[in-house]
Amino acid sequence: MKILVSLLQKSNVIRSQRIATLQNSDKPNVFARVEGGNPLPPRFSRKALAIAVLLCGLSAGWLVGADVTVEKTGTGKLGIDLSGLNAAGGNAALFRKVLEGDLNNSGWFTIAEKGRAGILVAGECADSGGDISITYEVKNQAGTKKYLGKTDHEAGANARKLAHKVADDIVFAVKGVKGIASTRIAMVGKIGGRKDVFLCDADGGNVTQITRDRTIICLALTWSPNGDSLLYTSDASRYSDVYMINLNDFKRRRIMKYPGLNIGADVSPDGNRIAVVLSKDGNPGLYVTDINGENPMRLTRMPRAAEANPSWAPDGNQIVFVSNKSGLPQLYTTTASAGGYTRITFRGSENVAPDWGANGKIAYVSKRDGKYHICVYDPAKNEDKQLTSEAADDEDPSWAPDGIHIVFSRTVAYHSDLYVLDTMGGAPLRLTTIQGEWTSPAWSPR
């Protein structure tokens, strides 16, 4: 059909850019913003930043013109030294650069100089012209402990994929946790005033356009739990309907086209049901359908209220959603079998866009002091944390499968980009670098 897949970005050219920070002395979360002094679309600012940091020999810091401000980030991050890894020329150089970025952004490591790192990576990466292969070892500084020794290879065009795999293998070998470098992020790109669905790697590279509908409405992206399918809401057929794209064969189905609004589909953790907001029976309300979008059952009945944005709890029993029952939008939970509802947010004039992570925590957006900020609510501990406080409107948080990182959309001066936040600490890093408006991110499962 209309679905075309095109690789928008293959190369990874670093353009020198003026990097400045938005200084705000009374706020701890200082973030870096790439200034738009360059008429060309800024690309790979994170890499530029990472390498600038590396060159300065700082474990973490931001480059501000000639001044250097040291930011307290990543306490407990391990220094990792890649200087023993020979990877020069062509795809091998690309491999190395992507690997460095992945490790830096993993939340566990900081690329460090020789002699200042606790972990050493040594080996050989060769680009044979066809295949790219790597043989490497990961040891502690004293050389007394070997975490990993491995050989891996991929087709040369997949140097990025190989780097993501090696990064995840190193994270797992050293920290014992599964990394997210090989995961992907689905997002909505608004280019030339119209919207479409895009995919990129977890580091923002390899941006791929999935749809070519150029619609006004395109949002509410979500993945099936096995990562095979992408669901979203679009008015490609005039009304807001729910579409499902099979990412293996790129076939698309319109799975919900009930009268009125069809929006915000979220697939249950067992992959069998979909929570969605429909207006076919009156007020926009919360329903559960089967995986084909059929047999809708209404869950909530809130007279004179509109509901939005359902997200399943990892146990598959509860659903968090937005309702304006109280006059302004707030978060509520309901049980997928029995219905009923409980209000869970009371701070902030508006609380919207919940994403219930596999870690049991609900990331959401709260309007506090006139701006929208990313917050995390832990229902098990009844604990609420505000994670961003910049002079920006943050929206649509989506948990990474590691339960540590969150991708969200940040709007500053009416321009939107995606950012990745490490909930263990550190300022959000900008993910999208291609010119356009980037919104509605959804982090893939593993």
Add this chain to the structure above:
Amino acid sequence: MRKGFKMFSKSKACSKSWFNVLFVFSLCVLVSVGCKSKKPKVDDGSSVTPTEVGGTGQIPEGQRDENGTAITDTKLDNVLFSYDSFQVADTEIAKVQKVAEFMKAKPDVKLTTEGNCDERGSAEYNMSLGEHRALAVRAALVGIGIDASRIQTKSYGREKPVDDRHCEEAWHKNRRVDFALYLDKPQAQ
């Protein structure tokens, strides 16, 4: 003297309010007694029809006029809303009545109420709010006597502002329901 008069009037007001309370209370008692004495008899085997109170009613299936011909030479004034509200304000009712008159005069015309929001708030919530506005206007039209099967709803959320500026004046214009008119779906050839 003046002081005395003031006191007198205050006490009078008080006693009046007490009288009101007493009156309302006795009325309640009377009503409840009346209800008790006139309890309707329900026969065994009768059924009830649950109806959502305050709801806007079902949109009939299969009425989406995807292939209808848009009418572009008639422009009907859009209905405006206040922040986060989906109530059709008294000041906007006249516009809805005008649309109803048009619909009554042109029985072959169908209509989509298109709900819109200002740019503030989350994209997904605004889609629901916009739909709620579209449904509220639809309900008002149905209330005036327009056949429900002639009216579809659509939400654009915050995605289709008529005024791109970022100020209260623009937001006021953007919180609206537009009327998209269509001629009935042409017969398949």
